[in-house]
Amino acid sequence: MIPQSFVTYRSGRHVRRWFAPIGRRLFGTLVRVETTEPLVALTFDDGPHPVFTPQILDLCEQYQLRATFFLLGQHAVDQRDLVTRMVAAGHAIGNHTFSHIRMPQTRRWQRWRELWQTQQVLAPYRLRLFRPPYGGQSYGSRFDALLFGYEVVGWTFHIEDWIAQPASQLAARLVDQVRPGSIILLHDRLANPRDPQAADRTSLVSALAMALPELQRTYRFVTVPELIRAGTPVRVPWFRPAL
Template identity: 40%
Template structure:
């Protein structure tokens, strides 16, 4: 009798562990559920990677980046600041027209953990409205500045059917500080893995962006290695399919 009870307990424990693990895996990728996803990486089963750019659009740097992406037929995801979108609507329109995806990065790059709730909501919704009014598309991706988020950010994403998108930890190019071209290349290329979300910035406070020159090497190099560049929504969709199989 005791052996039977012990066996039942063991089975229950195993099933509970498997259920938790499955739920955790799906929670990273399931769109439109009752919780916000916090995504740092896509599926490892396919050679896909996502280029993401923060803080733009920039009047000089962003068009040059778009030219490079167009040259190599690569689609990317741009997490814009609402204030910059207002200033450069034509660039925002071009991004969408050329097949890139737009995400919300707040209006003025606030630190969510140091900002009152009312201000956070204002920053989020102002940016949603800027993007929609210019592109006629409603953003479903939200990247909190500095990668910092809390329960309020998750609730805000839930309320708007958005996914919270961060980046793969080893793929932070730190290009906001405008390091040397070789450093940006090495950070990205030397550590690349399937499903990586790479963090770049198309807006920096400098006269020249070394990211632009670095991309001229990074994109063809990774293509030669067999990687496919996808938008964040494509990465999420492919990851969902892998999890559900």
């Protein structure tokens, strides 16, 4: 006779295995994509910015690449022409809240309002992507994003572009870390810069101008939705306070 405890253990393990993929799909955060193709996704947070976002869009046009922009509603209100330009050029846009709140530390009704306000600002574009400001996420805020129908997008790596650095250093860090399927965190604007000098995105724009010609010998830059379709999305538990 098989002990009941063994049956319970085996059945419980089976249930966990069955539910694990569903749980990752519903509550996991996208961090990269497993793909054999040389594809990567550049993502930009906190914009649009009236000066630096157009410069980045110009680089995207020059190198014929598509990116993903996670926009703040309060900035998109004043830069609607830039949002239109992004979409017309084939870039993807996502929700980054209205005012760059810390999701885990914010009450639910305020989180809903921030997500809803940004959706309204960016209408008629249908938003499927969300990135929590500061990368902060709790179980509650992740559930809110699920209710809004969002794919929550984290990142594979960043280059600490919120700290003032020489363009050459930013470019080198970018080139050294890229791998197929990477989702790269960058900022075309800094919502709440800790380093006032870093608010000037000139170094980042120059770093991209340095790195892109080299990277394009190997990689093709696509939007996050395009990257997802090109391979197997890797979603992980991503629950941490906003830094």
